[in-house]
Amino acid sequence: xxxxxxxxxxxxxxxxxxxxxxxxxxxxxxxxxxxxxxxxxxxxxxxxxxxxxxxxxxxxxxxxxxxxxxxxxxxxxxxxxxxxxxxxxxxxxxxxxxxxxxxxxxxxxxxxxxxxxxxxxxxxxxxxxxxxxxxxxxxxxxxxxxxxxxxxxxxxxxxxxxxxxxxxxxxxxxxxxxxxxxxxxxxxxxxxxxxxxxxxxxxxxxxxxxxxxxxxxxxxxxxxxxxxxxxxxxxxxxxxxxxxxxxxxx
Amino acid sequence: xxxxxxxxxxxxxxxxxxxxxxxxxxxxxxxxxxxxxxxxxxxxxxxxxxxxxxxxxxxxxxxxxxxxxxxxxxxxxxxxxxxxxxxxxxxxxxxxxxxxxxxxxxxxxxxxxxxxxxxxxxxxxxxxxxxxxxxxxxxxxxxxxxxxxxxxxxxxxxxxxxxxxxxxxxxxxxxxxxxxxxxxxxxxxxxxxxxxx
Amino acid sequence: xxxxxxxxxxxxxxxxxxxxxxxxxxxxxxxxxxxxxxxxxxxxxxxxxxxxxxxxxxxxxxxxxxxxxxxxxxxxxxxxxxxxxxxxxxxxxxxxxxxxxxxxxxxxxxxxxxxxxxxxxxxxxxxxxxxxxxxxxxxxxxxxxxxxxxxxxxxxxxxxxxxxxxxxxxxxxxxxxxxxxxxxxxxxxxxxxxxxxxxxxxxxxxxxxxxxxxxxxxxxxxxxxxxxxxxxxxxxxxxxxxxxxxxxxxxxxxxxxxxxxxxxxxxxxxxxxxxxxxxxxxxxxxxxxxxxxxxxxxxxxxxxxxxxxxxxxxxxxxxxxxxxxxxxxxxxxxxxxxxxxxxxxxxxxxxxx
Numbered sequence: 001x002x003x004x005x006x007x008x009x010x011x012x013x014x015x016x017x018x019x020x021x022x023x024x025x026x027x028x029x030x031x032x033x034x035x036x037x038x039x040x041x042x043x044x045x046x047x048x049x050x051x052x053x054x055x056x057x058x059x060x061x062x063x064x065x066x067x068x069x070x071x072x073x074x075x076x077x078x079x080x081x082x083x084x085x086x087x088x089x090x091x092x093x094x095x096x097x098x099x100x101x102x103x104x105x106x107x108x109x110x111x112x113x114x115x116x117x118x119x120x121x122x123x124x125x126x127x128x129x130x131x132x133x134x135x136x137x138x139x140x141x142x143x144x145x146x147x148x149x150x151x152x153x154x155x156x157x158x159x160x161x162x163x164x165x166x167x168x169x170x171x172x173x174x175x176x177x178x179x180x181x182x183x184x185x186x187x188x189x190x191x192x193x194x195x196x197x198x199x200x201x202x203x204x205x206x207x208x209x210x211x212x213x214x215x216x217x218x219x220x221x222x223x224x225x226x227x228x229x230x231x232x233x234x235x236x237x238x239x240x241x242x243x244x245x246x247x248x249x250x
Numbered sequence: 251x252x253x254x255x256x257x258x259x260x261x262x263x264x265x266x267x268x269x270x271x272x273x274x275x276x277x278x279x280x281x282x283x284x285x286x287x288x289x290x291x292x293x294x295x296x297x298x299x300x301x302x303x304x305x306x307x308x309x310x311x312x313x314x315x316x317x318x319x320x321x322x323x324x325x326x327x328x329x330x331x332x333x334x335x336x337x338x339x340x341x342x343x344x345x346x347x348x349x350x351x352x353x354x355x356x357x358x359x360x361x362x363x364x365x366x367x368x369x370x371x372x373x374x375x376x377x378x379x380x381x382x383x384x385x386x387x388x389x390x391x392x393x394x395x396x397x398x399x400x401x402x403x404x405x406x407x408x409x410x411x412x413x414x415x416x417x418x419x420x421x422x423x424x425x426x427x428x429x430x431x432x433x434x435x436x437x438x439x440x441x442x443x444x445x446x447x
Numbered sequence: 448x449x450x451x452x453x454x455x456x457x458x459x460x461x462x463x464x465x466x467x468x469x470x471x472x473x474x475x476x477x478x479x480x481x482x483x484x485x486x487x488x489x490x491x492x493x494x495x496x497x498x499x500x501x502x503x504x505x506x507x508x509x510x511x512x513x514x515x516x517x518x519x520x521x522x523x524x525x526x527x528x529x530x531x532x533x534x535x536x537x538x539x540x541x542x543x544x545x546x547x548x549x550x551x552x553x554x555x556x557x558x559x560x561x562x563x564x565x566x567x568x569x570x571x572x573x574x575x576x577x578x579x580x581x582x583x584x585x586x587x588x589x590x591x592x593x594x595x596x597x598x599x600x601x602x603x604x605x606x607x608x609x610x611x612x613x614x615x616x617x618x619x620x621x622x623x624x625x626x627x628x629x630x631x632x633x634x635x636x637x638x639x640x641x642x643x644x645x646x647x648x649x650x651x652x653x654x655x656x657x658x659x660x661x662x663x664x665x666x667x668x669x670x671x672x673x674x675x676x677x678x679x680x681x682x683x684x685x686x687x688x689x690x691x692x693x694x695x696x697x698x699x700x701x702x703x704x705x706x707x708x709x710x711x712x713x714x715x716x717x718x719x720x721x722x723x724x725x726x727x728x729x730x731x732x733x734x735x736x737x738x739x740x741x742x743x744x745x746x747x748x749x750x751x752x753x754x755x756x757x758x759x760x761x762x763x764x765x766x767x768x769x770x771x772x773x774x775x776x777x778x779x780x781x782x783x784x785x786x787x788x789x790x791x792x793x794x795x796x797x798x799x800x
């Protein structure tokens with residue numbers, strides 16, 4: 001019998017701990033497909049964040065290290081500089097990347113480190129129980145913004161893809177949403193492109209993915225997918241913000 | 251054998267280079283040596299000072315509070331450090347830039363050398379550090395002036411190699427002056443009252 | 448000492464030379480006085496030998512770059528001074544938990560806070576008692592000469608690899624800035640194999656390096672193993688120097704620069720007929736407490752000298768026998784005890800016996 005659907009080789013058979021309706025599983029699969037596609041699984045090292053995805057080493061069939069909170073881009077820098085033959089990717093959430101690790105992501109991007117960063121933005125701290133993130137939308141209620149995010153006291157949600165695209169050091173910057181099949185296919189294409197950039201020594205690649213967190217949003221899976229389209233995408237527009245044709249270093 | 255010396259002056263007088271050269275020369279002679287520069291937060295100007303310790307045994311403290319010799323390359327150094335000398339200590343004073351009459355101690359050995367003037371006569375005021383080292387070698391008896399000359403090549407950067415002969419001349423000139431100058435007695439100094447810097 | 452040529456070297460440069468001799472090809476760091484000669488040296492020398500120098504955006508980033516490089520099995524290091532080392536405590540705790548080797552140089556300046564740039568030994572507690580969160584230890588070496596700045600840097604790499612643990616060279620601003628003759632090591636440094644390193648899962652199952660251990664009992668067992676390792680370190684790696692302790696009636700205990708200062712004071716006391724010795728811990732963790740205990744069976748007076756308000760003195764008190772007196776003399780905030788001050792304390796306590 002001809003198989004018509006299978007798991008990527010990059011993922012193992014462990015049952016994921018992610019909540020029903022969470023976007024991490026889909027993003028893991030897309031990353032896994034990219035590792036399969038470029039046949040780089042056996043020379044890839046992943047850097048796990050602090051947050052829900054810290055346990056990603058339980059799901060991927062590649063070497064993985066766990067980094068301190070916010071520091072995956074620094075850890076990835078140390079790795080890529082010492083073993084440029086390896087493929088290094090960091091996988092980070094919004095608290096990890098856009099709050100505590102803002103300096104690390106901006107400077108790794110600015111140095112044009114030849115690594116790939118997968119940024120999962122679900123507008124909330126997941127693992128710690130639904131606190132306000134730097135990407136939490138105005139008015140959004142979280143456990144630390146119980147009256148809704150207030151621009152006077154909490155400031156505005158940060159658009160990381162746009163910010164990083166302004167840096168001369170970045171080579172590929174895109175944002176996609178994990179809501180509809182069409183958007184997931186676009187995300188897949190960008191994740192593939194991001195790894196391709198690294199394989200071709202093209203420099204820093206970054207893909208932001210808008211995903212759901214039904215548990216901490218207090219929604220059903222279906223409602224949370226709808227929220228991506230109705231609330232997130234209007235504030236975090238989708239697209240490829242930057243794509244260098246040639247590497248500008250070496 | 252144990253000997254320690256402070257070299258002190260303005261930033262820009264080549265104080266640290268002089269200390270380094272002395273340390274290098276002593277090392278090449280086979281002595282143990284420690285060179286410690288004082289440093290401040292400012293990048294330029296201010297006071298520069300270094301300590302050099304020479305010994306034929308392992309050196310203990312790199313920090314010295316009362317050295318056997320002080321080379322005061324300017325007036326502030328003369329004022330600030332003369333009290334640090336032990337009884338019988340050697341005070342080499344750059345009499346071109348420091349006033350002998352401000353030496354308050356009568357229990358130390360003062361050697362006044364017009365270091366900056368000698369350097370200018372040799373063609374460059376920046377040779378003052380070398381003149382001072384020559385005088386130090388002569389007065390302290392720790393190293394021969396020629397032993398300091400021999401270390402020039404290790405300390406002067408390749409870019410300035412052509413300046414080695416001139417530096418050599420300055421070291422020997424400082425030594426010559428110190429050898430030939432009359433021994434200076436403190437009681438001969440006429441104190442000029444009421445003058446301050 | 449080998450027969451090699453003596454060269455006059457600044458302490459901070461000696462650290463860079465030692466690191467390169469030890470096979471370190473990856474340096475990550477952030478500027479801070481009084482250790483800037485180290486990143487300057489590495490940025491100049493590493494590119495010549497196929498290494499990498501990265502000026503990180505902060506000490507948080509430098510230590511995590513070291514963490515990343517170390518996880519791949521290469522020798523890497525960072526250096527800083529006290530405030531920067533405070534920022535590295537998170538990374539050091541992670542590396543201790545993940546059992547990653549690394550060398551961290553602390554050219555200690557005075558604190559607390561921004562403090563000053565003068566030399567101090569105020570980071571003793573931070574270095575030997577943990578510093579970061581959790582039950583862990585760094586291996587801590589305390590050089591007292593420029594030669595040891597070179598030698599201890601090499602030794603730190605060896606110990607870090609042998610025990611899969613971060614090792615710190617605890618120097619200070621005086622040791623970093625002063626110049627002394629050193630002899631470079633001639634024989635090659637052997638790097639051990641690292642079968643635990645992340646190298647890509649080619650022909651083997653994927654490997655993970657982590658310190659998050661959530662299964663029941665897992666973290667407790669991991670902690671027990673770490674403690675077992677520290678006991679091994681204590682068993683095999685204690686180093687100390689002694690000077691004239693055999694017949695001493697008072698022993699001065701000091702590390703690093705303080706030990707150099709104390710040495711001059713001890714020599715002066717000896718020359719005046721006082722039976723005084725010097726005990727210098729070379730490793731601060733593991734601390735040579737057992738040797739102090741043995742000494743204190745006979746010597747009943749100890750004078751601890753530090754460039755702080757009294758940190759190592761606690762470890763001395765913990766180890767000497769109950770009837771020994773432990774006196775302390777220290778100067779904090781960048782002030783340096785002079786040999787004369789130490790000598791006066793020796794005389795005072797010697798007479799008090």
